[in-house]
Amino acid sequence: MGRFYITTPIYYPNADPHMGHAYTTVFADSMARYHRLLGDETFFLTGTDEHGLKLQRAAEKAGMDPKSFVDRMAEKFKRYWAMLDISYDRFIRTTDPDHEEVVKRAATEMYRRGYIYKGRYAGWYCVSCEKFYSEGEYVVVEGRPYCPIHMKPLEWVEEDTYYFRMSEFQDYVLHVLEEEGRVYPEQYAREVASKIRREGLRDVSIARPRERVSWGVVAPFDQDYTIYVWFDALLNYLTGASYQSDPDRFQRLWPSAHHVIGKDILWFHTAVWFSMLRALDLDPPKKVIVHAFLINRGLKMGKSAGNVVTIEYLLQRYHGSDGARYILMRIFNPAKDVEFTQDMLDSIYNSELADTYGNLARRVGVLAQKKLQGHVHGGRLDPSLEQSIERAINQYIKHMDEYRIQEALHSVMNLLREANAYINKTRPWEKEDPTRELYSLLETLRSATIMLSPVIPRAAHRLATAIGTKIESLEDAQPRPDRVYTVREAPILFRKIGRG
Numbered sequence: 496m497g498r499f500y501i502t503t504p505i506y507y508p509n510a511d512p513h514m515g516h517a518y519t520t521v522f523a524d525s526m527a528r529y530h531r532l533l534g535d536e537t538f539f540l541t542g543t544d545e546h547g548l549k550l551q552r553a554a555e556k557a558g559m560d561p562k563s564f565v566d567r568m569a570e571k572f573k574r575y576w577a578m579l580d581i582s583y584d585r586f587i588r589t590t591d592p593d594h595e596e597v598v599k600r601a602a603t604e605m606y607r608r609g610y611i612y613k614g615r616y617a618g619w620y621c622v623s624c625e626k627f628y629s630e631g632e633y634v635v636v637e638g639r640p641y642c643p644i645h646m647k648p649l650e651w652v653e654e655d656t657y658y659f660r661m662s663e664f665q666d667y668v669l670h671v672l673e674e675e676g677r678v679y680p681e682q683y684a685r686e687v688a689s690k691i692r693r694e695g696l697r698d699v700s701i702a703r704p705r706e707r708v709s710w711g712v713v714a715p716f717d718q719d720y721t722i723y724v725w726f727d728a729l730l731n732y733l734t735g736a737s738y739q740s741d742p743d744r745f746q747r748l749w750p751s752a753h754h755v756i757g758k759d760i761l762w763f764h765t766a767v768w769f770s771m772l773r774a775l776d777l778d779p780p781k782k783v784i785v786h787a788f789l790i791n792r793g794l795k796m797g798k799s800a801g802n803v804v805t806i807e808y809l810l811q812r813y814h815g816s817d818g819a820r821y822i823l824m825r826i827f828n829p830a831k832d833v834e835f836t837q838d839m840l841d842s843i844y845n846s847e848l849a850d851t852y853g854n855l856a857r858r859v860g861v862l863a864q865k866k867l868q869g870h871v872h873g874g875r876l877d878p879s880l881e882q883s884i885e886r887a888i889n890q891y892i893k894h895m896d897e898y899r900i901q902e903a904l905h906s907v908m909n910l911l912r913e914a915n916a917y918i919n920k921t922r923p924w925e926k927e928d929p930t931r932e933l934y935s936l937l938e939t940l941r942s943a944t945i946m947l948s949p950v951i952p953r954a955a956h957r958l959a960t961a962i963g964t965k966i967e968s969l970e971d972a973q974p975r976p977d978r979v980y981t982v983r984e985a986p987i988l989f990r991k992i993g994r995g
């Protein structure tokens with residue numbers, strides 16, 4: 496049995512999650528469900544990043560204390576994930592006591608080893624990013640430095656701080672990036688490596704004076720300081736795997752860690768995170784899976800760009816979680832930004848879910864009931880369909896194992912298109928005993944349904960029940976001659992959507 500530990504970024508709960516958050520989270524969820532189907536010991540972690548100045552200010556603005564504010568937001572995130580059928584095993588919050596304990600222990604350990612030292616910091620700072628910007632990184636508007644992401648003026652901040660001695664790890668991080676294949680797609684590893692080769696890996700500030708930022712974990716080496724929010728947040732991946740609290744579990748899970756992230760947080764999840772782990776004598780995660788952005792009306796989707804597509808909208812337009820999940824995974828692209836339009840999403844939903852999968856399920860169900868009273872006994876499958884099923888499974892597994900979910904879905908859709916063509920060609924409604932045709936079709940439908948189940952769990956379950964089977968393992972997707980189907984209904988799984 497394999498093991499699979501997968502994480503999403505912990506989200507900043509200063510606003511409701513939107514389509515961009517769903518893009519990342521549904522992908523991680525689909526991967527987790529796929530590994531459960533393989534029988535792997537699977538652990539899926541998501542959560543919220545609840546500390547820092549930005550939240551402290553958001554809470555003030557809402558007239559709340561920070562803890563009540565993040566309590567409310569964490570509940571909201573959980574409600575959205577429930578609506579999208581996100582099957583996380585733990586929802587971690589950086590205010591959880593076991594996480595704060597991990598942050599303190601990790602910081603103490605690094606301090607003890609000489610990787611944390613006191614210094615002074617001065618620079619241009621964006622409160623929204625909670626990040627200092629150096630010259631060349633910020634943009635200049637009317638002679639003033641502005642945040643390139645938020646297009647707001649930066650604040651000049653000068654203060655005593657503590658540094659993490661990241662420069663120590665430059666050779667190590669370059670080695671991991673260039674030799675170990677831990678970043679997918681590889682282009683992102685090359686991008687970070689060339690930035691390090693150009694600029695070097697510099698020490699980073701990991702603490703802020705408590706008088707400036709009070710909302711966070713107190714630095715264990717100096718009570719007047721708060722641990723910087725990024726340092727705190729990254730460590731959640733260790734907390735989720737029971738770092739230090741359950742060494743056996745940690746030994747089991749950590750070597751299979753997969754972090755799913757957007758490319759905007761690539762630097763932190765490679766250069767910074769690999770260095771921090773090394774400072775703790777820990778291996779880097781097995782894989783950092785990076786995806787590019789969703790582009791709507793020419794801009795990266797985000798609150799500040801004002802082009803957010805809400806999760807409510809997706810659920811309503813695509814008739815519930817399965818439709819929304821499917822279109823997100825069908826356009827999922829790690830390497831390139833995806834510019835989507837409503838027409839494009841509608842047409843994916845209509846042509847693939849409604850006309851191809853839904854239509855096949857409906858036709859086979861109706862025919863099985865009409866011609867065979869719902870009882871379809873096994874026998875030899877049509878060899879052409881049997882081969883197509885086997886080929887589709889092989890392609891599907893290969894793509895899923897390589898995180899290429901869009902391609903995996905294409906393989907299943909091709910199989911389903913073939914099955915629709917097979918009905919048209921063999922015309923089982925004209926046959927006196929179409930057992931062989933319908934059995935071959937039910938085997939195809941069953942196999943495709945198992946493969947689609949990580950992405951559309953509800954519809955898959957509904958179809959499986961309708962034809963009298965269960966979705967238990969990927970193993971069951973293989974065609975066999977000796978099954979018996981009891982078709983109870985011919986469900987309409989996906990209603991088509993009209994224009995407008």
Ligand SMILES: [Zn+2]
Nearest residue numbers: 621624642645
């Ligand atoms: Zn900013």
